[in-house]
Each structure stands twice: as structure tokens, then as C-alpha cells.
Amino acid sequence: MSATLPHHEMSEKGEPFFAPTNNEAGLPAQPDVSVKGEPLFAPTNNQAGLQAQPQHSALSTQHSALIHVAFLYADLMNIYGDRGNTISIAQRCKWRGIGVSVERVSVGDPLDTDKYDLYFFGGGQDQQQEAVAADLQRDGRGTRLRQAVEDGAALLSVCGGYQLLGHYYQPHNADKLPGISLFDAYSVAGPTRFIGNMVVDSEQFGRLVGFENHSAHTYLNKGLPPLGRVTVGHGNNGEDGWEGAVYKSAIGCYLHGSLLPKNPPVADWLIERALIRRYGNVTLPPLDDTIEVKAHDAAIERAKATH
Amino acid sequence: MANQSSKRIRPGLRTTAAISAGKLAGWATRRLGRGGGTALPGLVAERLDPRLVSRMVGQLGRGAAIVTGTNGKTTTTRMLSAIMQAAGWRVLHNRSGSNLMRGLVSTLISAANLRGGLHEEFALFEVDEAATPAAVKAVQPRLLLINNLFRDQLDRYGEVVAVRRKWVAAINALGANSVVLLNADAPAVASLGLGEHRAKVRYFGLDDAAHNIGVLPHASDALNCPCCGAALVYDVVYSADSGIYHCPNGDFARPTPDYVARQVTLRGPDGSDVLIASPDDEQALTVRVPGLYNVYNALAATAAACELGLSLADAQQGLMAFQAAFGRIERVQIGDKHLLLVLVKNPVGFNEALRMLTPAAPLHLLIIINDLAADGRDVSWLWDVDFELLAGDTTARATTAGLRAADMALRLKYAGVDASRISAAPADNLRAALDLALAATPGDATLYVLPTYTAMLQLRALLGDMGVVGRFWED
Numbered sequence: 120m121s122a123t124l125p126h127h128e129m130s131e132k133g134e135p136f137f138a139p140t141n142n143e144a145g146l147p148a149q150p151d152v153s154v155k156g157e158p159l160f161a162p163t164n165n166q167a168g169l170q171a172q173p174q175h176s177a178l179s180t181q182h183s184a185l186i187h188v189a190f191l192y193a194d195l196m197n198i199y200g201d202r203g204n205t206i207s208i209a210q211r212c213k214w215r216g217i218g219v220s221v222e223r224v225s226v227g228d229p230l231d232t233d234k235y236d237l238y239f240f241g242g243g244q245d246q247q248q249e250a251v252a253a254d255l256q257r258d259g260r261g262t263r264l265r266q267a268v269e270d271g272a273a274l275l276s277v278c279g280g281y282q283l284l285g286h287y288y289q290p291h292n293a294d295k296l297p298g299i300s301l302f303d304a305y306s307v308a309g310p311t312r313f314i315g316n317m318v319v320d321s322e323q324f325g326r327l328v329g330f331e332n333h334s335a336h337t338y339l340n341k342g343l344p345p346l347g348r349v350t351v352g353h354g355n356n357g358e359d360g361w362e363g364a365v366y367k368s369a370i371g372c373y374l375h376g377s378l379l380p381k382n383p384p385v386a387d388w389l390i391e392r393a394l395i396r397r398y399g400n401v402t403l404p405p406l407d408d409t410i411e412v413k414a415h416d417a418a419i420e421r422a423k424a425t426h
Numbered sequence: 427m428a429n430q431s432s433k434r435i436r437p438g439l440r441t442t443a444a445i446s447a448g449k450l451a452g453w454a455t456r457r458l459g460r461g462g463g464t465a466l467p468g469l470v471a472e473r474l475d476p477r478l479v480s481r482m483v484g485q486l487g488r489g490a491a492i493v494t495g496t497n498g499k500t501t502t503t504r505m506l507s508a509i510m511q512a513a514g515w516r517v518l519h520n521r522s523g524s525n526l527m528r529g530l531v532s533t534l535i536s537a538a539n540l541r542g543g544l545h546e547e548f549a550l551f552e553v554d555e556a557a558t559p560a561a562v563k564a565v566q567p568r569l570l571l572i573n574n575l576f577r578d579q580l581d582r583y584g585e586v587v588a589v590r591r592k593w594v595a596a597i598n599a600l601g602a603n604s605v606v607l608l609n610a611d612a613p614a615v616a617s618l619g620l621g622e623h624r625a626k627v628r629y630f631g632l633d634d635a636a637h638n639i640g641v642l643p644h645a646s647d648a649l650n651c652p653c654c655g656a657a658l659v660y661d662v663v664y665s666a667d668s669g670i671y672h673c674p675n676g677d678f679a680r681p682t683p684d685y686v687a688r689q690v691t692l693r694g695p696d697g698s699d700v701l702i703a704s705p706d707d708e709q710a711l712t713v714r715v716p717g718l719y720n721v722y723n724a725l726a727a728t729a730a731a732c733e734l735g736l737s738l739a740d741a742q743q744g745l746m747a748f749q750a751a752f753g754r755i756e757r758v759q760i761g762d763k764h765l766l767l768v769l770v771k772n773p774v775g776f777n778e779a780l781r782m783l784t785p786a787a788p789l790h791l792l793i794i795i796n797d798l799a800a801d802g803r804d805v806s807w808l809w810d811v812d813f814e815l816l817a818g819d820t821t822a823r824a825t826t827a828g829l830r831a832a833d834m835a836l837r838l839k840y841a842g843v844d845a846s847r848i849s850a851a852p853a854d855n856l857r858a859a860l861d862l863a864l865a866a867t868p869g870d871a872t873l874y875v876l877p878t879y880t881a882m883l884q885l886r887a888l889l890g891d892m893g894v895v896g897r898f899w900e901d
Contacts, residue, residue, distance in 0.1 A: 194649070194657075203809030206840050244587055250655065315803070330804040375806045380836055410832075410839050413850065417832035421797065 185218035186393045189235040191280065192243070192251045193223040199332060201241030201277055203377025207386045208237065214406055217394070226254045232267040236393035242278030242333075242375070245290065252283055252296040261299030268301055273392035274369035275385075277378065281363075281371035282306040282335050291334075302364050302371050303343045306335040309356070316422035317352030317374060319362045324384045326350075328418040329374030337373075339364055346372050351422045368392035381415045383408050441542050444475035448535040467532040479527070479564040482534045482542055483549055488515060490549040490565050491730060494558045494593070495573025495615075497775050498723045499525075501715065502573060503552040505727035509744030510548060513736050518546035525554045527561060555589045558596040570600060570625070571607045571730050573722070575614040576666060576774040586614070593618055600625035605733045609726070610683040611668040617652035619681060630729040631670075631683035634690045637718055638662045638669075643777060643812065653677035665718060666774045685729035690721050702728050702738060709738035711745055715755055719778050758894050763864050764872045769882050771801070773810035776876070780815045783874055788822035790873050792863035793838075794856070794881035795830040801878040805830045808837045817842030823866045827851040827859030828881045856881075856888055 190205050205221050212219040224230055243251065255261040268274055274284075282288040285304035288296045298305075312334040319327045327347060336356035339345060345355065346363025354362030354373065363372030370385070372378065379386040387403050394401045452467035475481075483490050493503045507519045520533040530551050538544050553561040555575075562570060572593060575586060597606050602624040609615045610631035619627040642649070642663055649658055651673035658678075663669040672679035689701040697714045698721050713724040728741040756767040768783075770776040783789055797803050808830075816824070821843045826834035827850075835850040849866075851859030867873040877885050 197810075199804060200806035200809030203806070203837075203840070206809065210840050210842075246587060246650075246655075330806055332804060375804065377806060377809045380809070380840055381833070407845075410836050410845060410848070410850075414832040414836040417830075417853065421829060425797075425803065 183218060184216075184394060184398060185220070186212065186236045186390070186397060187234050188219060188221045188237045188239065188393075189224045189230070190221055191238055191240040192225050192247075192254075193241075194225050195247035195251055196241045196243035196279055198242050198244060199278070199330075199375040200377050201239075201375060204241070204275060204277070204379040204386075205239050207377065207379035207383075208239070208390060211383070211386055211406065212390060215404060217390070226250060230260050230263060232263045232272070235267070236272060236396045237389055238264070238267070238272060238274040238276075240274070240276040240280030240284070242280060245293070248279045248283065248288075249293075249296060251279075252288075252298070255283060255299055256297055261301075265299055265301045268367055268369045271368060271392070271396040273389045273396065274301075275379070275389055276369070276371045277375060278333055278373055281373065282337065284369075284371055285337065288335060301369060302366055303340040304337055304364055304371070305340075306337040308334050309336040313353040313357060313373075315352055316418070316425055317354065317362065318350045318419055318422050319347040319352075319354065319372075319374070320350055321347030323347075323365070324382065324388065326415075326419065327374060327378070327382045327385065328415060328422055329372075329376035329378050329381070331373040332375060333373050337364075337371075346370060351426050368396075376418070381411065381418055383411045383415075440475045441478060441481060442540055444478055445535045445538055445540055445542055448532065449540075452532065452536055467535055478531055478542075479534065480566070482538060482544065483565050485542075485544060486518075486547055486549055488548040488734075489568040490551065491569040491571065491734065492551050492553050492558065492561055492565060492567045493571045493573070493726075493730075494553045494555055494596075495571075495609075496555065496576040496589075496772065498573050498719060498726075499552045501720065502571065502723040502726050502730075503550060505724055505745060505748050506571075506730050507550050508748040509727060509731045509736060509741050510550070510734075512744035512747055513731075513740040515548050516546045518544065518549045520551050525552045526557050527564070530561060530565070556592055559592050559599060562596040562599045566601065567604060569605045569607060569730055569733055570596065571726055572609065572615050572618065573726055574609055574612045574666075574668070574774075576772055590614060590618070594621060597621065597623050597625060607726070607730055607733060608681075609668070609722070610681045611664060611670065611722075613649070613652070613658055613667060613671055613678075613680070616681055617678065620652065620678075628685070628729065628733055629681045629683040630685040630687075630725050631680065632664055632668075632687045632690070632718075632722065632725070633683075634688055635662060637664055637690060637692075639664065642667065642669075651675070651678045665778065668722070685725060685732065687721055687725045690718070692716070692718065692721075700724065702741070704729070704732050704738055707738050709742050711738075711742050713745060714748060717778055717782050719775075758889060760864065760889075760892070760894055762869050763867055765875055766872055767875045767877070767882070767885070769879065770876045771879055773807055776811040777815075779876060780812065784815050784820055786872070786874075787820040789816070789820060789824075790822050790863070790867040790871050791816075791824040792859065792873060792875045793824060793826050793834050794828040794859070794875070794877040794885065795826070795834045796828045796878050796881045796884075797830050798880045800880050805833050808833060811837075813837055813841035813843075815841075818844075821847055822871075823847055823849075823863075825849050825851055825859060825863035825866065827853075827856060827863075828878065829853050831859070856884055860885075860888065 188208055209219050209221055276284050283298050284301040285298045285306055286300050287298050288306040291308040314332050317329055317331045321327055331352055338356055343364050345361035346365055349360055349362045391403050448467035493499050507517050510517045518537050520529050597618060604625040605628055606625045607628045608619050610629035640663060643666055651658055654675050654677045656674050658671045659674055660669045660671045670680050684705055686703045687700050691699045697716055699712055700721055701710050713720055724745055731741050758765045768779045770779055797805050824838055824843060824847060831850045831853050835848050838848050839845055851862050863873055
């Protein structure tokens with residue numbers, strides 16, 4: 120029996136990226152996030168024990184909604200639990216009856232920018248980041264990704280992914296890694312690693328919480344708005360007090376944690392932008408976020424206590 | 427050993443002073459109730475005599491061994507210790523999980539007399555990944571065993587690559603009479619054997635296609651060829667990154683193991699049966715702790731014992747006598763309620779624990795997540811664990827507790843556990859959390875308790891206060 124690495128199989132079959140990996144012991148079926156073509160805001164599928172969420176009819180129920188998410192370099196850039204971001208997107212769509220497919224796109228895979236409405240690009244280790252930087256320069260992939268954001272696609276990048284979306288990243292004792300200049304920003308390895316809980320106040324999203332772990336310092340050129348102001352932690356560079364960047368519907372930041380599960384306004388904004396790209400104007404119905412808000416508030420208390 | 431007295435050190439005033447001060451510090455911390463006194467004595471003594479470890483280990487007639495790796499090093503070390511003791515060796519062993527340099531020093535001085543003399547003839551040290559180069563230089567072990575390399579507490583260690591770099595330095599510090607024993611099935615570990623070094627390389631691995639899970643789980647690392655960088659192709663996958671693999675360009679492949687486990691029968695929570703082959707013998711063994719990962723631990727301990735001059739029969743005897751390390755897997759009873767405690771410290775270990783528990787569904791769970799330094803201050807790793815295994819009716823009731831109770835509750839919700847089955851206990855009250863979880867567990871069900879490292883220490887202390895188990899340093 121032959122088994123290749125999962126991203127090959129997954130991208131070919133378009134399967135959910137956290138599909139069951141082991142059925143040797145008759146493990147239960149996983150929640151299926153590839154809910155394709157279901158009616159918009161139809162009753163949620165409760166087979167997998169997902170809680171029922173309030174049903175709304177803010178959108179027309181005459182047609183189906185489906186968004187396509189690309190998890191960029193999921194096999195190489197997936198450190199620090201960043202896949203929680205795609206889990207959050209998938210579940211929050213599913214609870215609203217919105218179909219979502221999450222596909223892994225990695226080195227050498229085709230990047231169909233007509234297909235994807237939302238991109239997620241996480242952090243990785245140095246060796247992996249080199250391979251990914253090189254791949255982004257191949258066949259105009261980086262240019263097409265940048266154009267996709269110009270044309271309205273939503274994007275979330277964290278840490279290493281964020282760095283490669285700027286002009287370049289200059290590591291300590293290695294060659295400069297070229298970026299794709301989606302963000303008018305650049306990153307340079309700093310003398311110390313910033314590690315710890317981080318709290319950021321954002322005008323757009325309110326108070327955000329996560330965990331930073333990076334040695335690169337990122338500098339935004341004038342005109343590129345940051346995501347927010349750091350109140351606990353270091354952020355982009357530990358000097359100017361800012362964290363992250365926002366360009367059109369693309370966010371770059373250093374917030375692991377994962378970011379989206381504990382900060383649902385950001386998740387919902389990305390989903391909304393993805394739906395707008397595909398269907399025009401939409402308003403998302405709210406979900407019961409009691410557990411999310413508790414985790415968000417508790418994490419902020421923990422960040423303050425550990426700083 | 428007949429002539430070991432000639433090797434006995436003649437401790438100077440400095441060594442004696444260091445040992446005395448260290449012993450005093452250990453006694454004082456225990457008297458003050460500040461824990462087991464496992465780290466401070468070492469800190470004090472190391473300050474006073476930096477060469478204490480090499481001086482003290484140098485006198486041991488049978489030498490020393492070091493065990494490191496991300497997961498299973500405590501269990502493996504204890505298995506190896508049990509094998510040696512069954513063979514009649516007098517073994518000194520850092521048993522309480524104090525595995526930084528100062529823990530080694532503390533272990534040595536608490537066993538030594540005031541002149542630095544030791545009754546034991548072999549020292550067996552479980553050593554933290556990052557502390558391995560320093561420990562190898564000081565101890566000069568006959569054998570260095572490296573189990574596996576997974577992402578674990580990355581905020582403390584830097585990246586997985588950095589840990590591997592430290593191990594390369596540790597292997598380079600071994601002499602020509604030493605053996606480095608590596609897991610052939612984990613490419614990040616097996617490839618450590620490729621470099622130029624003086625030590626002999628030996629491998630252990632599993633050959634049993636019945637345990638092929640087909641696809642690598644999400645929490646997998648180090649999947650590229652160490653020579654050309656191409657993605658490794660797995661013909662068989664046993665767990666996280668372990669399996670039988672090769673580079674598509676032919677630059678690297680899983681080494682042929684010198685010690686092989688075959689015909690593995692997993693018997694649920696009771697343990698496993700396995701056939702282990704060495705280069706010149708084979709032996710059926712029983713492993714009395716559950717899961718495939720403990721088969722690996724037993725295989726590693728058996729291979730180490732054989733390389734140190736013991737036999738497969740010694741291994742079989744020792745493993746029969748082996749008891750699981752404190753808190754890693756433990757059964758306790760509170761009133762009429764049964765609890766199974768399973769330590770969880772990283773995604774790979776957590777996934778193994780979940781795979782072990784899910785056949786017992788519907789599960790009553792108490793998951794205790796702390797974010798102190800020893801747990802990893804970044805709880806992002808919870809999103810790398812396949813909690814989707816607990817979705818739907820697999821979970822009857824999940825109580826979350828610890829400093830990150832709310833994060834854990836959130837993770838379960840997004841894994842597909844119905845919100846009505848999840849309760850987050852107050853972060854600062856473990857007793858209340860335990861009561862809550864016990865109250866939700868019917869009398870005939872088992873409560874499965876999954877604590878991170880510091881949460882387990884707190885839980886042990888709480889259970890001790892309740893008169894349920896003894897304090898861990900009494901073991």
C-alpha cells in the first residue's frame with residue numbers, strides 16, 4: 120500500500136483538509152466542511168453534532184452560496200496551529216448554511232485565482248519559507264495572487280506568510296527572500312525573537328488577541344494602514360507600536376492563537392468579503408458567539424497577567 | 427567491575443562544598459513544602475563546582491546513557507531502568523522528570539555521600555532536547571538514544587530545526603566508543619545518522635504493515651529529504667511522521683533497523699504484545715502500557731539495553747516489572763468513580779491519547795490546559811490536535827479547566843462537539859472543575875482526565891490533599 124503526503128491527495132480530490140487520517144479503530148466521521156451547493160441558510164447539517172445556530176433570511180434563499188478557500192502551502196506553512204483559521208472559516212460558513220470548500224495549494228500545484236474567494240497563508244520554519252518564497256516567484260503565481268486581491272479576493276496571512284506578501288524578507292545569515300509586494304512593506308530579521316501573548320486595538324475589528332512568535336521586524340511604508348495598535352506585546356517591529364497591515368480585503372499580521380476562532384469579527388469580515396467577491400452585496404446573519412467571546416476575554420486577561 | 431576503585435575520584439574541597447550546599451538546599455525546599463526539591467540543589471551545586479557532573483559520572487563502573495526526544499523519553503528511560511534493574515545493575519536515574527542540567531546534578535548529589543562517592547554503577551539520564559549537547563559533553567555517555575522529534579513547546583525551543591541542530595552537536599560530541607541509537611522510522615531523527623561523527627550508529631524500527639494508517643496526520647513535521655529537499659514518499663505510515671519512507675530522487679531512505687518490532691498486537695488500555703528481533707536473537711515481549719507509541723518506547727529501551735550488553739531475555743523480564751511513569755497514564759478512584767489520567771503535552775501525544783480513548787465512547791472528559799513555561803505558553807497547538815475525533819456522540823460530556831479552559835472549550839466547539847455538552851470551569855479553581863466533571867460522570871463510567879504538564883502537577887497535589895494518591899516525589 121502506498122501513501123503519499125496528504126496535500127497531494129487532498130488537492131486532487133478537493134477533500135476537506137482535516138479529513139480523518141486514521142480509521143483503523145473505527146473512528147467517528149469528521150465534520151464535512153466541503154458542503155457544496157447547499158441552499159443558502161438552509162438548516163445546518165447536524166449529523167456531526169454541530170450546534171444549531173439561529174436561522175436568518177437576510178439573503179435570498181432562492182440560490183445556493185458557496186465559497187472556495189485556498190489554504191496556501193498548508194503542508195509547509197502550518198506551524199503554531201494556524202489551521203484553526205481555516206477551521207473557523209469552514210465552521211462559521213457551515214453554521215450559516217453557506218457551502219465552503221477548503222483546498223490545499225502547495226508548491227507546484229496549479230493556482231486557479233478565478234476559483235478562490237479567500238486565501239489563507241500561515242507561518243512556517245525557515246527552510247520551508249525559502250521553498251515557498253521561490254515557488255511564489257515561479258510562473259507569475261505571486262503576480263496572480265496580488266491581482267486576485269486587487270480584484271476583491273479576501274486573504275489572511277500570518278507571520279511567515281505575511282512576510283512573503285511584502286517586498287522582501289531579509290533573514291539573519293541567509294539570502295534575502297523576495298516577496299510579492301502585495302503589501303507595501305518589508306521585513307528584516309531582528310536581534311531578538313518576540314514571543315508572547317499580544318493584544319491589539321483595531322478601529323475596524325475592536326480588540327484582538329493572539330500570540331506572536333517572530334524574529335522578523337516588519338515595516339509598513341507610508342500609506343499602508345496597520346491592522347491596529349499594540350497594547351500588549353510587540354507587533355510588527357516592537358518600535359512603532361503597530362501590528363499587522365490591511366490592504367483592500369487582505370490582512371497580514373503576527374497573531375497566532377489561532378487568530379480567527381477567538382476573534383470572530385475578523386473571521387466574519389473575511390467570509391463577507393469572500394461572498395461579496397462572488398455574489399455582490401451581502402450581510403451575514405449573526406451567530407451565537409458566547410463561547411468565542413469568553414475565550415477572547417479570558418485570553419486578554421491572560422495576556423495582561425503574563426506581561 | 428573489579429578495578430573500579432582505582433577510578434574513584436578524589437573529591438577536593440570544592441566538590442565536597444558543592445555537594446553539601448546542594449543537599450542542604452534540597453532538604454530546605456522539601457521542609458518548606460516547595461515541591462520535591464528536584465532542581466534547586468543542582469542549581470546551587472553547579473554554581474559551586476561546574477565540573478561536578480563529569481567528576482561524579484567518571485567514577486561509575488558501567489558508565490552512563492542519555493535518552494532524549496520529544497515524546498516518550500520518560501517512559502523509555504523508566505523501561506530501560508527497569509530492564510537494568512531486572513538484570514541486577516545498580517542504576518541511578520533522574521526519575522522525577524527533572525531533565526535539565528541542574529536536574530542531573532541534583533540527582534547525582536542526592537545519591538552521593540558527602541565525598542561524592544556513589545553506590546550505583548550506572549547513570550541513566552532522561553535529558554531535555556535543548557539541554558542534550560551540554561549533558562553529552564558533561565556525562566560522555568556510552569549510549570545516546572534519540573526517540574523522535576515533534577513540535578513541542580516551540581515558544582521555548584525555537585523551531586524544530588534548531589532542536590535538530592542541537593542534536594547534531596550532541597552526536598558530534600560523542601567518542602568512538604559510544605553508540606547513538608536512532609529511530610529509523612522518524613526521518614528527522616534517522617537522518618541524524620548521516621553526518622560525519624565518531625560514534626557508532628544503530629537504528630530501531632517497526633515492521634508491521636497491519637498498523638499502517640495510510641495518510642500522515644496533520645500534526646506532522648519534517649517531511650522533506652534531508653539531502654535534496656524533495657517531499658519524502660511514505661510507503662507505510664505508523665503515526666505522526668513515523669513510517670517507511672524514501673526520497674523520490676533516491677537520496678535518502680529509511681535505514682534498515684538493527685532492532686525490529688514485528689507482529690504487534692494492541693490490546694487496548696491493557697498494553698501490547700510484540701516480537702522484537704535484535705541482530706542475533708528474537709523474543710516475544712509484553713508491553714504493559716497502551717498504544718503503538720509505547721511499543722516504540724519498549725523497542726527503544728530494548729535496543730538500548732542490548733547495545734549496553736544486556737539480552738532480549740533481560741528486556742522481557744524488565745518490561746514485565748515496568749510501571750508507567752507518574753501521571754502519564756494512571757488509574758485512580760475517587761469514591762465510586764474511576765478516573766484514568768493521561769498526560770498530554772503536545773499535538774502528537776494528544777492525538778495518540780485521543781486515538782486510545784475513542785473506542786471507549788461515549789466519553790466523559792476533563793481536559794485541563796495550562797499555559798505556563800513547562801506547558802508551552804502558546805496554546806495555538808490546541809488547533810493542531812485532531813479534536814474532530816471527539817465530535818458528535820463520541821463525547822458525552824467535556825469539562826474544560828486550567829488557565830486556558832476557555833480556549834479549550836472553544837476548540838471543542840469548532841471540532842464539532844455540541845456546545846451543550848461542553849462546560850468551561852473557572853480557570854483558577856481545579857477542585858471545582860474536578861467536582862463538576864465528577865458530578866457529570868455516571869457511576870459506571872470512567873472519567874478521562876487529560877492534563878498538560880503543570881496541570882498534572884497541580885492535579886497530583888490536589889488528589890494528594892484529598893488522600894487519593896501520594897505526592898509524586900515519594901515515588
